[in-house]
Amino acid sequence: MHGDARQMLVAGGADVVDAELVDEGVAGAELAVVGRDRHLSPETVAAIAESVAASTRRAYGADRAAFASWCAAEGRTAVPASGETMAEWVRHLTVTPRQRTKAPAGPSTIERAMSAVTSWHEEQGHPKPTMRGARAVLNAYKDRLAEAKAAAAQPKQAAAALPAQIRAMLAGADRTTLSGKRNAALVLVGFATAARVSELVALELDTVVETDHGYDVTVYRKKVRKHTVNAILYGTDPATCPVRALRAYLDALATAGRTEGPLFVRVDRWDRLAPPMTRGGRTVGDPAGRMTAEAAAEVIGRLAVAAGLSGDWSGHSLRRGFATAARAAGHDPLEIARAGGWVDGSRVLARYMDDVDRVKNSPLVGIGL
Known part of the structure; x- marks a missing residue:
């Protein structure tokens, strides 16, 4: 059977390797080394997966499962996939209605799915x-979507x-x-730090330090793997002053007996700190009562x-609002990016600031029309 190639699938779907079957001797030893060199243990696969946000892992997991299922139905190999398989799969996504929306996936959803599969290979x-x-x-x-003026053409x-x-x-x-x-502290601190909701609910009471200017809040930015120390300053309007809102909330927590642990916690219908959640007699969620990003x-x-506000409101609304408002106030894009933990050259941040810059910096300004 020398010269025949056979694809070997490592148990648990952790890896796929191409191996040549040989008779014996040194070549067999070399084969063992090659196979081992291309192997990833389940623990290492899990460690790699943990390098991305939980929400991204969930989305990527669903995309990868859908791709693998489609490949199985089409008699194609999922990993490693050929360029032809990728092209056929993307065409499939552009014409196949999804169960929930009854319409094909939008471009941004397909972009994410492509990223999920290519990163899966790596x-x-x-x-x-x-x-x-x-x-x-x-x-x-x-x-086609743009020519049809379809809503999906716009991000x-x-x-x-x-x-x-x-x-x-x-x-x-x-x-x-x-x-x-x-809730007031969550909204105002979330805006003042430009934190993602996952970063916001990850805050601990000991990451909030009172200062002469108000507070310093240390936020871990998982996307850039850095801590930023964000200065929370007094606002001109007491109703929307993040310092006053945070102080009122911290005082209320202390009155309720909470002086350590998560900053933003669950509150029950009787306006008390919620007890740990259980399911089947077992504690689920954070035992200290931390809010989830979804909450x-x-x-x-x-x-x-x-x-009564219109539009699509989500946890990202605070982050986008910070970037837009800061740019409108004339702040430098680099300082905005550093304060909010955006990666260098972030296209998302650039799109937020375009809301301001397309008018403020328009070539039509000052040309005498």
């Missing part, structure tokens, strides 16, 4: 598949929570209650809806 020790054909298919799809963005919107959101909140104080995002959405 995690398994394979080079990325050739994406030239897949990219051409996606570009043609974008053109979906969270509504920006600017100071005026934040005032409206907090105007109807009962800030005499523990939950109301928590924090729901707070922002509920406040926006109660204020």
